[in-house]
Amino acid sequence: MPVLHSQYSGQGQNPAGQVVAVPPALALIQRGPILQVTIAIADQVAQELVKQGKPVQPAVSGIGLIDTGASVTCVDNEAAKNLQLPVIDVIKMASASHASHPTSVYPIKITIAGLPIGINAPRAAGAELKVQGLIALIGRDILANCTMHYNGVVGEITLAI
Amino acid sequence: MAEPLAEERKFFSEHQSEWKKAHEGKFVLVKGKELIGTFNRPEDAIAEGARRFGTESFLVRNVNHSEENLYIPALALGILDARSAQPV
Numbered sequence: 001m002p003v004l005h006s007q008y009s010g011q012g013q014n015p016a017g018q019v020v021a022v023p024p025a026l027a028l029i030q031r032g033p034i035l036q037v038t039i040a041i042a043d044q045v046a047q048e049l050v051k052q053g054k055p056v057q058p059a060v061s062g063i064g065l066i067d068t069g070a071s072v073t074c075v076d077n078e079a080a081k082n083l084q085l086p087v088i089d090v091i092k093m094a095s096a097s098h099a100s101h102p103t104s105v106y107p108i109k110i111t112i113a114g115l116p117i118g119i120n121a122p123r124a125a126g127a128e129l130k131v132q133g134l135i136a137l138i139g140r141d142i143l144a145n146c147t148m149h150y151n152g153v154v155g156e157i158t159l160a161i
Numbered sequence: 162m163a164e165p166l167a168e169e170r171k172f173f174s175e176h177q178s179e180w181k182k183a184h185e186g187k188f189v190l191v192k193g194k195e196l197i198g199t200f201n202r203p204e205d206a207i208a209e210g211a212r213r214f215g216t217e218s219f220l221v222r223n224v225n226h227s228e229e230n231l232y233i234p235a236l237a238l239g240i241l242d243a244r245s246a247q248p249v
Contacts, residue, residue: 041216044204048211065241069234087165087218088207093231096239100230102164107207122203122221125231132241137233 001147003160004114006035024155033150033157035112037064037136039079042107042120045086057083062135064110066148066157070139073110073121076129079136080106093125103127110142117161119145168193169220180224191220199224 008027014020022030040046040059049056060079089105104126111118119142129135149158169191176196180189187199190206192214200206203221210219235241 042204042207044208045211045216048208049215051212052215054215067233067235071233072231074233074236084216086211086214086216088210088221090164090166090170091231092228093233094237096237103231104165120204122207125233127233127236134241137235137241139233 001160002115002117003158004035004112005156005158006033006114007154007156009155025152026155028152028155028157033066034063034134035066035138035159037062037113037138038111039075039083039135040109040111040118041083041085042109042122043118044120044122045107046109059083059111060135063133064112064136064138065134066143066159067137067139068143070137071141073108073124073139073142074127074129074137075106075108075121075124076135077104077126078130080104080108080126083108089123091125093127110136110138112159112161115159115161119161165218166220169218173220173222173226177224177226184224186223186225188221188223191222 008024010022010027011019012022038059038061046056085106087104088107090102091105092100093103105123107122108124109118109120121142145161147160172194184199188203188206189199190197190210206221
């Protein structure tokens with residue numbers, strides 16, 4: 001079972017204005033359990049496009065945030081557009097500004113850097129994530145394939161697929 | 162601009178009751194006003210949709226689909242902020 005072990009790090013400024021290392025535990029608090037990920041069109045779609053000699057858009061890379069509060073994985077709308085993903089449903093989603101608004105559903109595959117296995121999320125919901133510096137919220141549909149250990153004390157997560 | 166899959170979703174709503182009886186638990190693949198097929202897994206419906214329609218939109222839904230809001234707390238509450246005030 002492939003295992004990814006990440007300890008978070010970063011830099012900040014002390015009151016004197018000097019750049020200092022941020023302890024891993026604080027870095028994990030500040031940014032959350034983020035991972036470098038690539039988003040691609042789901043295997044089922046990509047395979048059919050290849051069979052038909054149609055182009056498959058290259059995967060896009062960015063930051064994904066593990067969100068155990070999300071029942072389904074969300075993908076940034078702009079990334080989905082760039083990947084030319086087919087819309088396979090439209091569902092209603094609550095957001096901070098709207099009680100309910102329609103959002104597209106896309107079939108995607110997420111690959112986490114450092115792990116050799118991509119996971120298909122056949123029903124990822126579109127969301128405006130780019131403004132948060134993210135391309136994906138990794139939800140419980142993806143996490144259903146994983147074992148995760150969150151060690152806040154030392155600022156580490158361990159993910160096994 | 163019209164919402165994607167408006168025609169397909171309307172067609173689904175009109176036929177959901179009969180499909181729930183005839184295809185219990187299955188995923189339907191709909192394009193326009195046509196039921197293309199029913200499948201045990203969404204992946205299979207998506208593969209068939211891609212085979213027929215490439216990257217065009219097509220509807221894949223479980224026959225038991227409900228119109229409840231998807232609730233992602235971080236998005237719904239506006240508490241998602243993966244950016245740090247400090248460079249990390």
